[in-house]
Amino acid sequence: MAAQDYKFEGWLGKGPESAEGKMEWGAFPKVKPFDEDNDVDIQITHCGICGSDLHTLRSGWGPTPYPCCVGHEIVGKAVRVGKKVEKGIKVGDRVGVGAQNSSCLKPDCEECQAGLENHCTRAVNTFADQYPDGSYSYGGYADYHRCPSHFVMKIPEAIPSEAAAPLLCGGITLYSPLKNNGCGPGKKVGIIGVGGLGHFGVMFAKALGADKVVGISRRHDKKDDVLKMGADEYIATEDDKDWATHHARSLDLIICTVSSPKMPLMDYLQLLRVKGTFIQVGAPEDKLPDMTAFAFIAKGVKFGGSMIGPPWQIEEMLNFVAEKNIKPWIQTYDMKDANKAILDMEAGKARYRISLVNKKHL
Structure with a gap:
């Protein structure tokens, strides 16, 4: 475990107009407290852009809890890990997280116990969602991300980070x-x-x-x-x-x-x-x-x-991509150009998926 000496900051949508390329860089106001047993903090190097980001920024699927930071195809380096994290994740490992940040994982939850965590009624999305303690989830158009280790994946060596990120959602x-x-x-x-x-x-x-x-x-x-x-x-x-x-x-x-x-x-x-x-x-x-x-x-x-997939299936997919040497078609943009990137995405210019690159963390 490493002590925290970094800030949770990123591109914030402060209203529906943010989807028009008007996100603003700023600090996250209600970050989830670090769970000393189970959480992982990720120093973000790459984040894919998904259509869900735009739907959320403009409150297209319902009211968004602004300010929000979107992005749920996150890849980076584990910089702080809890004492009981799953999958043997260690500080320095290259890891990722997709569209789901948490579920209840309770013994009486039919979905979680069946390996269908993505359908848990108490699931928390990776951005613009609220944890039971009242804190909020903030996504990957940012410097750092915090996530329970059950939903963090180790990235196979064979997959470049810019390709791994869009795979996660x-x-x-x-x-x-x-x-x-x-x-x-x-x-x-x-x-x-x-x-x-x-x-x-x-x-x-x-x-x-x-x-x-x-x-x-x-x-x-x-x-x-x-x-x-x-x-x-x-x-x-x-x-x-x-x-x-x-x-x-x-x-x-x-x-x-x-x-x-x-x-x-x-x-x-x-x-x-x-x-x-x-x-x-x-x-x-x-x-x-x-x-x-x-x-x-x-x-x-x-x-x-169908809606995303549970953690075990995401890991299966990553291993399948590495084994079959599948090469997604990816364009990269600098994280500082996130506003331009979402406009290009909305205009249909992506061929065929966009990854933001946080160059200061490479």
């Missing part, structure tokens, strides 16, 4: 539903929305051994990239005429990353084979498009959802 958001729904040999898999999330889905589906991987996006401008990521086929829903009819009943599993109430959901569902599965991971700020019951009844298909 974006990566697991696609790995978990693919793995949990049988992606592998004998399966034909579609990934809808090949952006920051979807590009992980294409690479993971291929690496998991799916017989066929189809990237699905609006326009043809990403086709070459998506085929290089490993897709066998590409569908452009705004450019390809009669795409839903032409590709009907062709896929066993679809993972949808799109967060728009205007997406052609009924057309997407046509792509499923009999007994197929559609998993929604994109979270619109308002609602999903209308759909009819016959979209499910006629072919006996399932419609489900």
